[in-house]
Amino acid sequence: MxxxxxxxxxxxxxxxxxxxxxxxxxxxxxxxxxxxxxxxxxxxxxxxxxxxxxxxxxxxxxxxxxxxxxxxxxxxxxxxxxxxxxxxxxxxxxxxxxxxxxxxxxxxxxxxxxxxxxxxxxxxFSLIPPWKTDLITAQVRKGAQEIQLKLTPKALTLLAESVGNDTRQLWNELEKLKIYSSDSEQALDENTVANLVLCNTQNSLQLAAAIKDGETDKALGLVTDLINRNEPALKIVATLVGQFRTWTIVKLMEEAGERDNKAIASTAGINNPNRLYFIRQEIHQTRSQQLLSTLPLLLDLEYRLKRGAEVLGILQTKIIELCLVFQ
CATH class of the missing domain: 3.40.50.300 (P-loop containing nucleotide triphosphate hydrolases)
Known part of the structure; x- marks a missing residue:
């Protein structure tokens, strides 16, 4: 049966x-x-x-x-x-x-x-969590092998970073790269992938990480790239808000002495408590006051975008302000 x-x-x-x-x-x-x-x-x-x-x-x-x-x-x-x-x-x-x-x-x-x-x-058929980059890379590698597409290790990593856990985009990009390669025996490098592959919201997570690390130039480059690739500004902001909110809640609860992973995950809206291991690694060098300071800035950014502010200009201004918080 x-x-x-x-x-x-x-x-x-x-x-x-x-x-x-x-x-x-x-x-x-x-x-x-x-x-x-x-x-x-x-x-x-x-x-x-x-x-x-x-x-x-x-x-x-x-x-x-x-x-x-x-x-x-x-x-x-x-x-x-x-x-x-x-x-x-x-x-x-x-x-x-x-x-x-x-x-x-x-x-x-x-x-x-x-x-x-x-x-x-x-x-x-659950989506791979975006922070499990090793599994996303393995998924990209498997897809490339299925269509016999050769990629250098750096190209494979870049493709995984660009498509994230979006399997639809992954297969679209793999098919595009396969057509471009024309069954060539030579592996495609990262420059080819960078020129041909579209990014998705995974780069908004990279943007959040660049802000948290105070890397202003990298953050500005990422936000410009996202806008040039037609990523909606409010979608970028929503990803940033979600990420910084999660980081802030986890940091505050840990500083308050909470050690129950399930309680922390529940409060932070994290479905899988195992994700806390990765989050702790991401925020171990940040202070709760820094993370708290980002939320009013992001709220103001969202407000200005909804009021019709020039998209790239206001994004760049607020990204600089956010990065200064962590410098």
Missing amino acids: PIYLYWGEDDFAIAQAVEKLQTKVLDPSWLQFNYHKLSADQPEAIFAGLNQALTPVFGMGERLVWLENITICHQKPSAEILAELERTLKIIPETSHLLLTTNKKIDSRLNSTKQIKKYAQVQD
């Missing part, structure tokens, strides 16, 4: 996995008879999808029923749905494939989730 549960925020990676599954099980000539996609945020769609999964294949190939955006793995379903799951999942034919997807984290405590996991192949 081929049943699949794909979950996680990485919509692009899920879409790729779904496409591979479609190619594997469906006959293109019989697609309209054997492929069914339903938005599963309503109970009637769940019942309809489960009934379709029990329907014998028509013609060639196999059947695929895709229940998209399911809620039954993070919200308690009705007794009727739970009963239907229990009845149906164990009798789905081998030639039918039932796919359930959600971009939210599943709740393994729910009976519905337990019931599905009992029969399903479960895959986690």
